[in-house]
Amino acid sequence: xxxxxxxxxxxxxxxxxxYSEESFIEEYVDRSSFESERHTEREYVQIxxxxxxxxxxFFKDEAVVNQVISNDFAKTIAQGEKRHILSTIEKQxxxxxxxxxxxxxxxxxxxxxxxxxxxxxxxxxxxNNTEYRQTLFNWQERGHIETDYRTVAIGQSQIETKWIxxxxxxRGGCLFDRDSxxxxxxxxxxxxxxxxxxxxxxxxWCSDEDFLMAYFGKEFNGDPDEFDxxxxxxxxxxxxxxxxxxxxxxxxxx
Numbered sequence: 036x037x038x039x040x041x042x043x044x045x046x047x048x049x050x051x052x053x054y055s056e057e058s059f060i061e062e063y064v065d066r067s068s069f070e071s072e073r074h075t076e077r078e079y080v081q082i083x084x085x086x087x088x089x090x091x092x093f094f095k096d097e098a099v100v101n102q103v104i105s106n107d108f109a110k111t112i113a114q115g116e117k118r119h120i121l122s123t124i125e126k127q128x129x130x131x132x133x134x135x136x137x138x139x140x141x142x143x144x145x146x147x148x149x150x151x152x153x154x155x156x157x158x159x160x161x162x163n164n165t166e167y168r169q170t171l172f173n174w175q176e177r178g179h180i181e182t183d184y185r186t187v188a189i190g191q192s193q194i195e196t197k198w199i200x201x202x203x204x205x206r207g208g209c210l211f212d213r214d215s216x217x218x219x220x221x222x223x224x225x226x227x228x229x230x231x232x233x234x235x236x237x238x239x240w241c242s243d244e245d246f247l248m249a250y251f252g253k254e255f256n257g258d259p260d261e262f263d264x265x266x267x268x269x270x271x272x273x274x275x276x277x278x279x280x281x282x283x284x285x286x287x288x289x
Contacts, residue, residue, distance in 0.1 A: 042093040046101045047240040047249050050266070053109035054247040059116040060270060061246075063158060063197075064216040074219045074271065082115040083267025084108065087255040090262055108266055112247065116270065118203045120216065121160065123273055125207060128282030133275060135282045138207075141170050143179045145283065146189065149210045152281040156194050159187060161208040162285070163198035171196070208283040215279020219271040223248050232263050 060066050067074070086108075092101055128135040134152040138145050150156065161167045171187065174180045181188035187196050199205055224243035228234055232252035239250050252263025 037095060038090050038093045039095040042095070042101070043251070044240045046093065046105055049102055049105035050109055050249055051241075051245055051247055053106045054112060054268075057106075057109050057113035058246070058268075059113050059120060060218055060220055060268070063213055064120065064218045064273065065214045067217070067219050069219050069221040069225045071225075077219055077271040079219075079221065079269050079271050080119065081267050081269050082112060082119060083265065084111050084115075085263070085265050087258070088251075088262040088264035090260055109247070112266060112268055114200070114203065116268065117199075118205060119270075120218075120273055121199065121203065121205045121209065124209050124211070124216075124275060124280060124282055125205060127275055128209075128280075128284070133277055133280050133282055135284055138283050138285045141167060141285070143174055146180075146210075149281040149283060150189055150192070153210050153212060153279060155212055156192060156210045157213045158197055159194045159208070159210050160197045160199050163200050167208075168198075207285050210281045210283075212279040215276035217274040217276070220246050221269040222246055226269055229265060232265065 055061065092104070124133065127133045134149075136145055136149050136152070161171075171180070171182055175182045182196070185195055187194045194210070199208065222243060223239075223241045223245045226248060228239075228250055232250070233254075235251045235253060239248075241247075241249055246268055248265075248267050248269075250265040252265065253259075255261035255263040
């Protein structure tokens with residue numbers, strides 16, 4: 036059976052839509068699109084995934100729903116972005132370039148101390164475990180903070196709370212203002228195809244302005260029934276502003 040180019044094009048559009056919803060870079064940092072005259076001197080990293088992708092998913096007569104697959108691929112890239120940004124914050128805080136609060140016990144005084152280090156914070160990232168969720172609930176019960184499912188109110192600030200999955204392997208948490216994390220992101224038109232695969236001849240069904248880049252290699256490890264599928268985004272190393280970010284270094288037991 037033959038592969039439907041319409042299905043491939045639809046799949047790439049589903050990837051772009053899912054990435055737009057999930058992207059850490061788009062939501063949580065001050066992102067600029069790459070401009071060669073301004074951003075060439077920046078250092079860049081590639082966050083991506085290379086995988087086999089069965090061609091039968093795209094056969095003309097095959098009733099396969101690819102929405103779930105595209106969502107999973109997009110989430111993988113978004114999680115990679117989150118890991119890179121949060122681990123960079125941690126490294127720079129550990130080296131003394133950013134504010135850091137050491138935490139033996141997660142007490143209310145700690146959050147106030149961190150809050151005093153950040154001008155108008157937007158986001159609070161905490162490890163996703165029961166202890167920290169229960170602590171926030173207890174603080175609300177005692178009247179220390181106002182909170183709902185997604186936000187914590189401290190003083191005049193409404194801070195969006197986000198939970199860090201343990202699989203990201205980052206340590207600690209952080210409070211930050213999104214304008215204090217400066218990232219440049221390349222678009223499809225700004226990057227050449229990778230050299231390591233024999234890609235299909237046409238333009239991969241990405242538009243020049245897409246931040247998520249998808250490529251279809253003709254076969255995976257010599258298997259003509261599988262695409263050698265590449266998915267990536269290219270971002271600059273973040274420039275982090277002291278006074279807009281505070282990292283929390285938690286005790287080993289937390």
